[in-house]
Amino acid sequence: MKLYNTLTRKSDDLQPLNPPKVTIYTCGPTVYDYPHIGNWFTYVRWDILVRTLKLAGYQPEWVMNITDVGHLVSDADEGEDKLEKGARREGKSAWDVARFYTDYFTDGLKRLNITMPDKLPKATDHIQEQIDLIKKLEEKGFTYVIDDGVYYDTAKFPHYADFARLDLDEQQAGKRVDFNNQKRNVSDFALWKFSPKDRKRDMEWDSPWGKGFPGWHIECSAMSMKYLGDTLDIHAGGIDHLPVHHTNEIAQSEAATGKPFAKIWMHSNHITVNGEKISKSLGNGITLEDIEARGYSLEALRLHILESHYRSQSKFSWESLEAAQNRLKNWHSIAALVWQEVNHEPKQVKDHEHTVERLQGLLRTLTISLQDDLNTPQLLSNIDEAFGFVEKTLLSKTSRQVYMSVLQKIDEQLGLNLMTSNISPEQYALIATRQQARADKNWRESDELRDQLVKQGIGLRDTPHGALWYRL
């Protein structure tokens, strides 16, 4: 199985440390606001990663963190605390805000049919682990303390700039911030921040260095190592994390353990909405509720997400969501054929043999496409081709069985719900009655029966092979 590795900047073969187990850590949400579709794009993509690992015969162990402690608004460790800010906005405590958005987030995972990670550890439940890790870094001489906190000295970590290929001298030229002459490098970052002397924070803890709260980056190192060991098979996250968060995670973790932190780093690219990037500051985030309010299903959103590759900067628009919803609708009607007996003409028997071949071919290409760095767009086109063939030739008894296993496999890998249940005998009876009415040219009765079925969520299309139903 091949995955593009940011570390090596090429597609690497996955070679887990302890196969068949594959350890995965993905950066989760900071729970201080509603996630927007851009966030969900990323989580769906990691869901596909996990499902593909299972397909490839691995046993993925997936940990995603919940950042419920307010790291500061800026990577330069300046400014406001996000959770405290959210708390003020909503007139709640930081703890309440964190709880509310954590629940919202896990609910969203279910709504989007995203595999539940094996663990969703919260930063606030792992303060001690973070303190221990900072202590370790302190013992090894990677830290220094200034007025407002304990910092990581990036100059002590020789390969700090390698991962993101940063040019630290040129970077931020003309933008050099004055850190009260207390920070030696702009790239240094906080491991532990002290509480302000004049104010009590909602969230603060005692530490060997004084009362305060952990820096943003340390939680991921501490929790991933606790649950998955010193070296991860795969670490994944949004592409925005590459230059700062992930760079810092590597610096902390590798300084502490002396071992590689992750073998493969994967980055999900951002999406744009109407050509603009989504950002908190622009306030153009679309939520799941916005999607549903416009009459689109989250399943359509899911399919839309799969229509682009995770490494490309994809575009979101209502128009393309509409296209995805239409495509899904067509898929549903073709999927419903799995339940339907059709009167075939003899000449089609040969086609049915080809149908079986096509469907088995789809199972092969499905595996190939996904294991090739999660090429979902290519897989979708494979599905379309096979479905087109099914539509054209209809199904025999044999091919129906194969088709059923194909639909189940697609649902399993893509998290769609193409396999719906069969309709009831009563509904089949209604269809048969309508067919008789049509044969008698009793159009009024025939149309009434059709309306009746529509009310039950069943659509019909009349073909030379009889009336075929699909779920509306």
Added chain:
RNA sequence: GGCGCCGUGGCGGAGUGGUCACGCAGAGGUCUGCAAAACCUUUUACACCGGUUCGAGUCCGGUCGGUGCCUCCA
């Protein structure tokens, strides 16, 4: 300014040098009691200019354009 990425038909979007996937939308047609489908046909798509090659959307160089990060952000 530094480090990157990208330019594919109306829209979205794959493409690993060798008949330019696929979806959505549009147009025309066949079929059809109506409806819905289905099927067929359909517009010189690979930003531009050079180069390498028997052959380039695919490799190399340049030009133009867009865009991301270097403040928050998946």
